[in-house]
Amino acid sequence: MDKIRFENVKSQLEDYLTAAIYINGVDLRIIIEKMEAEQLAKNGLYVRSGCYEGISSFIAFDNQNHFLCKTLTDYIYSNQRYALYDYKYSGIPGDHSLTCKISIGPKEVIWHDFKNFSKVISVELNYEDLAFRFCIDQYLDAINTVRMASS
Numbered sequence: 001m002d003k004i005r006f007e008n009v010k011s012q013l014e015d016y017l018t019a020a021i022y023i024n025g026v027d028l029r030i031i032i033e034k035m036e037a038e039q040l041a042k043n044g045l046y047v048r049s050g051c052y053e054g055i056s057s058f059i060a061f062d063n064q065n066h067f068l069c070k071t072l073t074d075y076i077y078s079n080q081r082y083a084l085y086d087y088k089y090s091g092i093p094g095d096h097s098l099t100c101k102i103s104i105g106p107k108e109v110i111w112h113d114f115k116n117f118s119k120v121i122s123v124e125l126n127y128e129d130l131a132f133r134f135c136i137d138q139y140l141d142a143i144n145t146v147r148m149a150s151s
Contacts, residue, residue, distance in 0.1 A: 001108070001133055001134060001135045001138070002023055002024055002132040002133055002134055003023070003024055003025070003134070003138060004021065004022070004023055004132070004134050004138070004139055004142045005021075005022040005023075005025075005142050005145075006019055006020065006021060006022075006060075006061075006067070006142050006143065006145070006146040007019075007020040007022070007146060008020070008057045008061070008146060008149065008150055009054070011053060012053060013053065016056060016057075016058070017056070017057035017058070017150070018053055018054035018055065018056060018057060019054040019055055019056070019057050019060040019061065019066075019146075020054050021054065021084060023132055028084070028085075029052045029085065031130075032052065032085075032098060032114075032127075033052070035125075035127060035128075035130070036116070036125055039123065039125055039126065040121070040123070040125075043122075043123045045121070045122070045123070051087055052085035052086070052087060052098060053085060053086055053087075054084070054085055055075060055083055055084070055085070055086065057146075057150060059071060059072060059075060061143065061146055061147045061150060062147070062150060065143070066082065067082075067102065067139075067143055068104065068143065069082065069102055069104065077097065077099045077115070077117055079101070079113070080101055081099035081100055081101055081113065081115055082099060082100065082101070082102050083097050083098070083099050084098050084099060084100060085097065085098040087118075097116070097117045098114065098115075098116050099114070099115050099116075099117060100112060100113060100114045100115070101113040104136070105136070106136065107135070107136055108133055108134060108135060108136055109133075109134045109136055109139045110131060110132070110133050110134075111131060111132045111134075112130075112131040112132075113131075114127035114130050115127070
């Protein structure tokens with residue numbers, strides 16, 4: 001099983017907190033950006049990949065419970081994919097959001113079927129068989145830890 005940890009971190013753009021995600025001790029953005037950079041380079045696109053920023057902590061943990069699939073419809077994309085990150089430098093609302101399906105079962109939570117909803121990148125980014133499996137108890141503890149820290 002994978003281990004997940006969330007943190008509230010200050011946005012690099014505005015004066016609000018965003019949700020940082022660490023899986024097995026590694027910032028998920030690093031994992032995603034590496035996959036994207038390799039694919040973009042293979043397609044002759046030498047642009048800076050990634051530049052992701054987590055969604056608002058207010059939406060993720062305070063007002064809603066985003067990572068338990070209880071969130072605003074603006075953060076749910078086609079096929080019940082939930083936003084993990086937005087692209088902070090696009091300037092196009094909703095562009096380049098990284099999403100995945102979150103399947104919650106009685107004993108585990110699975111993040112799978114990742115997709116980037118870019119409106120400007122000319123290639124479909126493939127996240128292969130990227131998936132993470134979390135023990136439900138550890139997952140709930142990670143959410144509750146960050147919720148308690150923000151109250």
